[in-house]
Amino acid sequence: xxxxxxxxxxxxxxxxxxxxxxxxxxxxxxxxxxxxxxxxxxxxxxxxxxxxxxxxxxxxxxxxxxxxxxxxxxxxxxxxxxxxxxxxxxxxxxxxxxxxxxxxxxxxxxxxxxxxxxxxxxxxxxxxxxxxxxxxxxxxxxxxxxxxxxxx
Numbered sequence: 001x002x003x004x005x006x007x008x009x010x011x012x013x014x015x016x017x018x019x020x021x022x023x024x025x026x027x028x029x030x031x032x033x034x035x036x037x038x039x040x041x042x043x044x045x046x047x048x049x050x051x052x053x054x055x056x057x058x059x060x061x062x063x064x065x066x067x068x069x070x071x072x073x074x075x076x077x078x079x080x081x082x083x084x085x086x087x088x089x090x091x092x093x094x095x096x097x098x099x100x101x102x103x104x105x106x107x108x109x110x111x112x113x114x115x116x117x118x119x120x121x122x123x124x125x126x127x128x129x130x131x132x133x134x135x136x137x138x139x140x141x142x143x144x145x146x147x148x149x150x151x152x
Contacts, residue, residue: 049128050143056118057129058144063136065146069113071106074137077130089126091117 060070076085080102088095088103092115095103107114136142 049132052125053129053132053144058146060115062146063133063142063144065142065144067109068146069110070115071109073133074142076137077134082127082130085130086123086126088115089129090121090123093117
């Protein structure tokens with residue numbers, strides 16, 4: 001399979017199959033194929049990443065809702081490069097112990113709180129989280145904005 005065009009080919013074939021089946025065998029077959037699109041690996045991975053963020057990150061971080069214990073992550077990939085962010089997400093203590101000035105600034109802004117390393121955090125998982133943060137940052141209002149407390 002040619003990886004450069006395989007996903008596009010699969011998407012096209014799936015859409016074509018859906019239309020063919022709808023015409024040939026009725027609505028039921030079209031729905032079965034469409035159901036497969038909803039639960040495709042990419043869609044499930046996106047849902048898993050959002051759920052992972054909600055369970056492991058959302059108690060300290062918002063995306064567009066302001067600082068909690070940790071910084072607001074809206075547009076974080078515009079503030080630091082991706083490799084630095086992935087390394088920090090995987091092992092914040094190691095980055096702090098290296099004397100990294102930006103990491104030390106984050107610690108100071110968090111009143112000494114240090115981000116906890118999540119067991120089993122891989123480079124791929126960290127990259128998926130950054131992709132989620134980028135996508136949510138582009139929205140007018142992120143689902144991870146959090147609760148806004150009145151300042152009045």
